[in-house]
Amino acid sequence: MIIINKTRKVILVTDGDKIAQKAVEAAVKKIGGRCISRSAGNPTPIEGKKIVELVMVAKHDPVVIMVDDIGNPGKGKGEDALEVLLSHPDIKAIGIVAVASNTEGVDGINVDFSIDCTGKIVENAVDKDGRETNEKVLYGDTVDVINNYSIPIVVGIGDIGKMKGKDDCRKGAPILTKALTEILNRSEMWNDEKS
Numbered sequence: 535m536i537i538i539n540k541t542r543k544v545i546l547v548t549d550g551d552k553i554a555q556k557a558v559e560a561a562v563k564k565i566g567g568r569c570i571s572r573s574a575g576n577p578t579p580i581e582g583k584k585i586v587e588l589v590m591v592a593k594h595d596p597v598v599i600m601v602d603d604i605g606n607p608g609k610g611k612g613e614d615a616l617e618v619l620l621s622h623p624d625i626k627a628i629g630i631v632a633v634a635s636n637t638e639g640v641d642g643i644n645v646d647f648s649i650d651c652t653g654k655i656v657e658n659a660v661d662k663d664g665r666e667t668n669e670k671v672l673y674g675d676t677v678d679v680i681n682n683y684s685i686p687i688v689v690g691i692g693d694i695g696k697m698k699g700k701d702d703c704r705k706g707a708p709i710l711t712k713a714l715t716e717i718l719n720r721s722e723m724w725n726d727e728k729s
Contacts, residue, residue: 542625543595543724545717546616547710548676549633549694550602551576557695557707558600564711565718568592570599577604577611582618589625596628596718603676607639612676620683628724629687629717630680631710633694634662637675644670648690649713651697664692664700664709687720689713 545567547558555574562569570588572580578601589597599619603610619625632643642659650656651664659672672690680688691713695701701709718724 540624542589542592542597543628544589544597544599544619544625545629545631545714546619546627547598547600547631547633547694548602548612548616548674550574550578550600550612553695553703554600554602554633556703557701557710558598560703561707561711561714562598564706565596565714567596567598567714568594570597573600573615576602577606578602578615580615582615585615585619586622586625589619596724598714601676605635605637605675607637607675609679610676613679616676616679620685626723627683627685628721629689630685631689631691631694631713631717632672632677632680633674634660634672634690634692635674636662637673640673640675641678641681642671642673643677643680643688645672645688645690647716648672649709649716651692651700651709653709653712655716659690660692662693664697686723687717689717
């Protein structure tokens with residue numbers, strides 16, 4: 535029988551295409567988390583309310599969820615789901631992996647730091663290929679709504695599972711794995727529970 539915890543600790547990833555899904559599943563396995571694979575899709579195929587239900591019955595934390603707007607610069611299905619998750623009283627986002635895209639006409643999000651395509655922690659945002667930019671703002675199609683919420687850790691990353699093969703799921707998605715690991719290492723909410 536699955537015991538439902540009152541408050542669930544989640545990490546949100548703003549990408550969900552097939553390649554990203556494989557990378558997320560590989561990375562989550564490496565960190566010992568649970569992945570909501572049904573949240574993958576381009577755009578996000580299920581509503582936020584359904585994702586909440588799946589999170590609440592996941593066997594343990596951290597639960598990693600994918601949201602995707604399929605390149606839509608406006609508010610799409612991924613951001614709708616993201617809003618439901620971020621405003622739910624029984625779900626606590628310990629961090630977000632904000633994924634860069636070439637989408638124009640977006641506000642972008644300030645990152646706390648990024649993981650570049652070599653796996654190095656960098657101060658600024660990165661572009662879709664995982665190269666460090668000259669600013670703190672990361673531009674992606676599913677990130678603008680994050681500005682309305684207080685998120686403890688926002689990590690920038692290039693296109694998950696890609697970055698010219700450097701984050702390939704057959705290599706264990708090392709760039710994404712590092713991003714998730716850094717969120718767990720730096721999260722007071724996560725580490726207070728573990729101590």
